[in-house]
Amino acid sequence: MNAEDWDRRYDRDEYVWHVAPNRFLPGLVADLPVGAALDLACGEGRNSVWLAQQGWAVTAVDFSRVGIAKGERLAADSGVTVEWVVADVTTWAPPSTGFGLVLLFYVQLAAPDRAAMLAHAARALGPAGRLVLVAHDLTNLTEGVGGPQDPDVLPTPDLVVADLEASGVAELSVQRAERITRTVDTPDGPRDALDCLVVARRA
Numbered sequence: 001m002n003a004e005d006w007d008r009r010y011d012r013d014e015y016v017w018h019v020a021p022n023r024f025l026p027g028l029v030a031d032l033p034v035g036a037a038l039d040l041a042c043g044e045g046r047n048s049v050w051l052a053q054q055g056w057a058v059t060a061v062d063f064s065r066v067g068i069a070k071g072e073r074l075a076a077d078s079g080v081t082v083e084w085v086v087a088d089v090t091t092w093a094p095p096s097t098g099f100g101l102v103l104l105f106y107v108q109l110a111a112p113d114r115a116a117m118l119a120h121a122a123r124a125l126g127p128a129g130r131l132v133l134v135a136h137d138l139t140n141l142t143e144g145v146g147g148p149q150d151p152d153v154l155p156t157p158d159l160v161v162a163d164l165e166a167s168g169v170a171e172l173s174v175q176r177a178e179r180i181t182r183t184v185d186t187p188d189g190p191r192d193a194l195d196c197l198v199v200a201r202r203a
Contacts, residue, residue, distance in 0.1 A: 002063075017043070019074055021050035022105050023182070028132050028199065035100035038124050040089045040117065041107040045071020045082065052080035056101070061085045061092055090116040098126020104133040108153040118160065119167040125202040131172075133160055137179050137196040144194040146184055160198045171203040 025047055034055040039048040042060035044067050052058045052075065060082050062068055068084045075082045085092070090113045102121045109117060121131055136147035138154040148154060157177035164172055176199040181192040 015044050015046070015070065015074070017046060019044075019046050019049075021047050022134065024134055024180070024195075024197070025050065025103070025105070025132075029101060029130070032101060032130060036097070036126070037101040037103065038094060038099040038121075039103045039105075040121060041104065042071060043067050045074050045084075047103060047105060048082050049074050049078050049080060051101075052082050053078060057083075059083045059085060059094075059099075061087050061089055063088045089120065092120065094120060094124035098129060099124050100126055100129050102129065102131045104131070104135070106135055107133075108136060108148050110152045111159070114155060114160075115163045115166065118163040119169075122164055122167040122169040122172055122200070122202070125169070125172075127202060129202045131164075131198075131200045131202075133196070133198045134180075135160075135196045137194045139179065140194040144181075145186060145191040146193050155196050157196050157198055160196060164198070164200055169202065172200050173203060175199045175201055 037051050037056040037058045039058060039060040042048050042062045045060055048058045048060035060071060065086050068086050072084055102124050104121055125131060135155050138151060138156050140147050141151060161174050161177050176197060178197055180195050180197045182195055183190050184193050
């Protein structure tokens with residue numbers, strides 16, 4: 001989907017997803033000192049706003065102007081400030097100051113674009129910064145439920161790690177690379193979706 005497709009999807013009063021943060025986010029950042037965070041492909045901004053509520057200085061990037069506008073509204077309603085940037089995460093060059101946290105939540109891209117995004121994300125990390133990626137996993141096609149049905153945009157932990165290794169950031173170390181389950185409600189009852197989780201740290 002391109003920016004215009006996402007603009008159309010977000011172009012409604014209600015939020016496409018919940019305004020609460022992704023269920024995995026609080027636990028994945030609980031041990032980090034509050035600092036500067038970068039939320040790539042932030043969508044309607046729910047994760048960005050939650051981080052700002054915890055005291056993070058957040059930069060949120062997405063190519064959907066409508067999504068960014070809804071993020072601005074959510075931040076205002078929540079009484080927090082976020083720096084919002086309309087840009088394509090596969091080409092946007094982050095500032096050189098470095099971030100303590102870089103998020104990539106459910107950014108489903110084909111291999112070349114995923115590699116470009118991850119290279120930018122890795123270079124955006126400051127010393128001891130943490131990169132957190134959660135995405136619909138390739139195995140979800142056959143073993144899980146929901147999510148994109150195009151295998152070209154579904155990564156695996158090994159593919160993400162290979163992209164990070166090819167990013168040219170030598171100080172990067174992978175701390176977690178695994179599949180995790182996420183229970184979702186369906187008309188047939190609760191089912192498990194399979195997600196790809198990768199956590200890396202810059203020395």
